Amino acid sequence: MALPSALPTALPTGLPAPASAEQLAALGAELAAAGVELLERPEQLDVLSADAFVYSPVLEPLLLGRRAQLGVRPRSAEQVRAVAAACARHGVALTPRGAGTGNYGQSVPLAGGVVLDGTGLNRLRSFDPATGVVTAEPGILLAELERQLAAHGRALRLLPSTVRSATLGGFIAGGSGGIGSLRWGFLRDPGHLLGLEVVTLEAEPRLLQLDALEAQPLNHAYGSNGILTAIRLATAAAVPWQQLVLGFDAWEQALAAAQQLPAMALELNQLALLEAPVAALLPWPSGCPEADGRSHRLLLLAAPAAAEVIAGLLPGLGGQLIWQAPQGESRGIPLRELCWNHTTLHVRGREPGWTYLQLLLPQPEPPALAALRQAWGDDLLWHLEAVRSFGAQRLAAIPLVRWRGPEALQALIDHCRELGAVLFNPHVLTVEDGGLGVVDADQVAAKRAYDPAGLLNPGKLRGWTG
Numbered sequence: 299m300a301l302p303s304a305l306p307t308a309l310p311t312g313l314p315a316p317a318s319a320e321q322l323a324a325l326g327a328e329l330a331a332a333g334v335e336l337l338e339r340p341e342q343l344d345v346l347s348a349d350a351f352v353y354s355p356v357l358e359p360l361l362l363g364r365r366a367q368l369g370v371r372p373r374s375a376e377q378v379r380a381v382a383a384a385c386a387r388h389g390v391a392l393t394p395r396g397a398g399t400g401n402y403g404q405s406v407p408l409a410g411g412v413v414l415d416g417t418g419l420n421r422l423r424s425f426d427p428a429t430g431v432v433t434a435e436p437g438i439l440l441a442e443l444e445r446q447l448a449a450h451g452r453a454l455r456l457l458p459s460t461v462r463s464a465t466l467g468g469f470i471a472g473g474s475g476g477i478g479s480l481r482w483g484f485l486r487d488p489g490h491l492l493g494l495e496v497v498t499l500e501a502e503p504r505l506l507q508l509d510a511l512e513a514q515p516l517n518h519a520y521g522s523n524g525i526l527t528a529i530r531l532a533t534a535a536a537v538p539w540q541q542l543v544l545g546f547d548a549w550e551q552a553l554a555a556a557q558q559l560p561a562m563a564l565e566l567n568q569l570a571l572l573e574a575p576v577a578a579l580l581p582w583p584s585g586c587p588e589a590d591g592r593s594h595r596l597l598l599l600a601a602p603a604a605a606e607v608i609a610g611l612l613p614g615l616g617g618q619l620i621w622q623a624p625q626g627e628s629r630g631i632p633l634r635e636l637c638w639n640h641t642t643l644h645v646r647g648r649e650p651g652w653t654y655l656q657l658l659l660p661q662p663e664p665p666a667l668a669a670l671r672q673a674w675g676d677d678l679l680w681h682l683e684a685v686r687s688f689g690a691q692r693l694a695a696i697p698l699v700r701w702r703g704p705e706a707l708q709a710l711i712d713h714c715r716e717l718g719a720v721l722f723n724p725h726v727l728t729v730e731d732g733g734l735g736v737v738d739a740d741q742v743a744a745k746r747a748y749d750p751a752g753l754l755n756p757g758k759l760r761g762w763t764g
């Protein structure tokens with residue numbers, strides 16, 4: 299198995315050249331004639347060229363200033379085909395984009411060219427009440443899709459904490475999991491994505507209908523091997539989740555509760571454990587007491603019946619109930635915007651000197667956490683997330699890391715790996731380096747089949763060598 303690469307110090311080589319003025323003019327004229335909305339103003343291009351990469355001080359200097367030369371906002375799969383055809387014929391790079399909330403520069407156009415803003419394709423196309431299967435366009439906001447599904451008593455199985463701002467297409471192509479991962483694992487686990495409609499990047503683009511198996515290589519491929527125009531997903535029965543904030547004076551007891559609660563017959567959708575100094579830097583929902591910096595907090599989304607049981611278990615677990623309210627009915631920030639990478643967002647909002655890591659902790663977790671704490675002291679603050687990984691209950695971690703330069707970050711990454719943690723490095727640019735470090739031959743084969751000239755989101759698929 300190839301080892302995951304070190305932190306990047308430069309952009310990938312072999313990127314396509316930026317479009318010439320003549321290419322851009324010809325392409326723009328063709329697309330305007332096809333009725334495609336063009337986004338050309340400098341401030342529009344600035345917005346279309348950035349995502350949330352500033353959380354990484356490694357990526358920030360590499361990506362700042364990378365800019366699209368033209369933006370387009372198609373409103374139908376036919377218009378997407380017109381864009382793809384024009385880019386293929388003129389040899390211009392094309393980067394798809396949703397809401398731009400990705401964290402690794404996934405939608406930043408490394409080679410200039412065109413950015414395709416997918417938010418114009420935003421319809422729920424069909425819902426089957428018998429199976430709960432939904433088909434929707436990539437630009438629909440997840441919160442809007444959630445709202446429409448709720449009317450049928452259904453819900454999305456997995457949501458990023460950016461559910462209010464992110465699109466469905468961006469989540470499938472760039473996300474990995476989040477709220478719901480405790481029950482449902484991760485987006486790439488077979489069973490979530492049931493099919494895709496895809497436009498290829500060719501002079502005569504094809505509109506393909508891919509089944510679940512054929513769609514898998516495009517799942518989490520950063521839009522580098524096909525433009526998604528519709529997504530078919532499994533959904534879950536909606537549950538009126540209760541939001542619970544629990545407090546623990548002792549870290550060991552909080553950690554034990556984070557391991558024990560998901561192993562019981564409790565219906566939970568989310569469990570995050572925040573070490574006291576992290577909790578102290580977060581905003582809290584209206585009516586929930588501020589954190590005092592001494593007690594650790596466990597954030598839960600639990601079904602009503604489970605919430606009742608948890609209240610009874612708390613004295614034995616060494617914790618106490620600090621706050622409870624039904625999801626969707628509390629005021630101020632909801633719990634689901636305090637977990638996953640929203641924890642990092644809030645901490646950085648107060649103290650921008652923090653960055654973060656993402657890892658699956660080795661088992662048993664307590665010795666590894668203790669070893670890291672001993673070596674890194676206050677430079678590492680713990681934020682854990684309970685997840686289901688390959689069918690087993692595990693603890694993932696999104697620790698806050700005090701930025702002390704790339705060498706220190708690399709040493710921390712190496713230490714985590716030595717202890718047996720699986721890193722999902724958020725300080726790298728390619729699909730492979732952010733995952734297990736290995737090239738997925740199916741993703742590369744899909745790129746060869748659907749983007750033979752290598753113009754889709756260039757530089758993001760390490761396995762692509764042209």
Ligand SMILES: Cc1cc2nc3c(=O)[nH]c(=O)nc-3n(C[C@H](O)[C@H](O)[C@H](O)COP(=O)(O)OP(=O)(O)OC[C@H]3O[C@@H](n4cnc5c(N)ncnc54)[C@H](O)[C@@H]3O)c2cc1C
Pocket residue numbers: 349350393394395396397398399400401404405416436457458459460463464465466467468469470471472473474475476477519520521522524525526527638639640643755
């Ligand atoms: C505060 C914060 C919290 C976050 N929490 C989570 C979390 O809990 N879980 C998680 O997984 N992620 C999380 N993220 C990352 C990100 O929000 C999600 O992955 C989100 O779903 C991305 O959606 P987007 O619409 O912003 O996509 P974008 O950032 O615009 O795009 C993401 C990728 O998808 C590709 N893409 C977009 N549309 C298409 C299309 N039509 N066809 C092909 N490719 C396309 C883009 O090229 C890009 O590579 C978080 C980010 C932030 C800033």
